[in-house]
Amino acid sequence: MQRIDSHQHFWIYDKVKDAWITDDMKIIQRSLLPKDLHPVLQENGINGCVAVQASQSEEETNFLLQLSKENDFIKGVVGWVDLKSETVENRLIHFSKEKKLKGFRHILQGEDVEAYLSNKQFLNGISLLDKYGFTYDILVYHHQLKLVDNFVKSFPYQRFVIDHLAKPDIKNHAIGDWEKEIKQIAKNENVSCKISGMVTEADWQNWKEKDFSPYIDIVVENFGIDRLLFGSDWPVCLLGITYQKWISVLEKYFAGFSSTEKEKFFSGNAEKFYGL
Template identity: 30%
Template sequence: MIDTHLHLIDQSVLTYPWLSGSEALNRNFLYEKYATQAHRVGITHALHMEVDVAPAEIETETDYVASLARQSGNLIAGAISACRPEEPGFAAFLQRQQINPFVKGFRRVLHVMPDNLSEDPLFRENIKRLGGTGLTFDLCVLPRQIDKAIALVDLAQDVQFILDHCGVPDIKANGLEEWRGKITDIARRPNVTAKISGVVAYADAETWRLETLEPYVHHVVESFGWDRLVWGSDWPVCTLGGGLSTWVAATHALLSGCSDDEKARLFSGNARRIWKLR
């Protein structure tokens, strides 16, 4: 299994302004704790996903994660870096990242930002710069923002986009219908791959069952097909809905009846191809 969505939080090294508003996550979540759990459930590689550090520390975060990855036996195979495409310095930032093989792609968190951020002309121009670089761009958007994500995808058709967390459905509020049609629409774009990750955090932590997640995960699988799916833990956010082992077990149960080849593509094959992992 390749975990394409690992977050590490180390407040002794980096600053995370958003953590002050998230009591459950406002503590350190270090590699050693993750690795203990990951080895137990069969995870063999992980991509670190940026954790929205203070903007001045974006490249420091990448350097910190790379220092961990150099340790013998470490699971981390690369990083998805934070970025600020809305800023004039993005072009120079991109040039620096392109010469760093540890950086596999980028994410600008959008689900907590104004809905029109991705419509900014400079933002769009800079996302287009990713075309031909082999670097991906993760879309973390709410269902109401998927239309704007589609517009961005259509403007940059030679960029590989990754839709995080099944499009962030509001499972707790039974938001299936609002979300379903938008997933069908964005899945028509061949340059979008969906990430089966994070959904346990959007369900009621006390009451969700496998049947709660099933219509969401199955719709994403049916919409995108097995060649455009990857898997992620969203650790430690997944601890809000049961933790890493619970999410891994739920994923396996949700895929019961699928072929070994289909599961292999989701769990590792597609990630190896997209991010050129060994």
Template identity: 35%
Template sequence: MSDTRRLVDAHHHVWDLDHRPQPWLDEPGHEPIRRSFGTADLCSTATRSIGGRRLGSTVVVQCVTSVAETRELLALAEQDPLIEAVVGWVDLTSLAIADVLDELRAGPGGRYLRAVRHLVQGESDPAWLQRPSVEWGLRNVGERGLAYDVLIRDHQFDQAVRLAERLPDLPLVLDHAGKPPIASGELKLWEEALRRLAAHPQVYCKVSGLVTEADHRTWTTDDIRPVWDVLLSAFGADRLMFGSDWPVCVLAGGWNQWAATVEDLLGDCSAAETDAILAGTATGFYHLNSLAPTAL
């Protein structure tokens, strides 16, 4: 069991615009986060507790399609005790993916590489995850004891379900609950698709990124609760993990407001369920407080 005082943020980002540009920040509406963010900023921002727990460890997640950025995140994890795992990026279609993964794991901070992610939400191919080259790449990921973060939009669930069917031994975690259309309130199709994905026991889910799918200025806990209820019913607490999606969440209230919302949502959960969502699930999935996973 995890430490009952532990709070893990299973999904946040850092970036230094003086060192590595983030072109996506040039999109309209991103002005409030169009600056550099580091872990010191996170620590000074994340001051609210959840159920008496204060932030103790995190999982940092890639932002751009760059192996160089992944190297930087691994080196940062080696230096910063707050970061216990890195979700990096590699070209899943590359014939050299095995060599790249092995080089990353052997380099500075390599033991913190616990998963990889690709920005599937930006791919127009409705079967991108079924491309033979991608599947082969993901098999290489799984063979090294690594997991895969699934970043899709709500209309892309079919390919995530097929991935879970094709690679039942690859641990998967759905980022941001598949981005449900909270602002419109039209959740029926999202719920049906999410439940199909959740039927696969190797699939987990991050309770993260929800506030930016709601109205950024007017959302309340009541807007989030229908999604929360579906997630808890479909996955159970043992496959859900808290994440902030900081600093992106700054666009819709910030870390502390999201933490307060999660505390409200946890009100009807047992102590064991709360511990799983706030710490236990992420600790097990990402092998926190342990050496890097060995190859299978």
């Protein structure tokens, strides 16, 4: 069975640019590149991956695109472009020539999300993405998710994906408000969801596999198997889990699903969503 990791990152570590990598994250406080990931993918039977931006610049986009040209296993790139720019359409035309550039993302979780999602220039940028075949990854925390529903409703033909289940508070086993909002978002058929990044929202050192199941249950029930994507969030996941162990958690969860359903989750949905 083909397997595609829909969400991972690369960076050349810089203490200023990567200030979010704090001293309690020593394991990832270093440069992490394709040479570090490729053997891990091979060991775990992963055929390819999608590299996702981790900083807000076109330099980041070009960096990931160059890595994708040098490494065939990088099947797609989710980059960054200034969607608020007056010249955004020219930049989208420029980037549309890059075959491996599949979409864009902004680290919304660090913004005033309400203001950002109502910004006219940003909304104009979003309105142009589908014209050039680009997707959009939505990165927010669980408490910001309620602001996303009206936003995605405004663009019914745009392909959106929620990163990391919108980061529910797994550490404190809180589900209620997140479940309410995720159910509402899932009603929008143009929105998919990545099952990724869960361990870093749990207790890094003391999580148990059963901590994840209630959250996965909810996204499976509401998004359905056709709109869920497997992702590792490597190397950030290393803060609390090995790549192999994360694969094992998901293999156990989906063990009772049909081979067709498993193929969709582990590869087919990512291939379809990103046009890999």
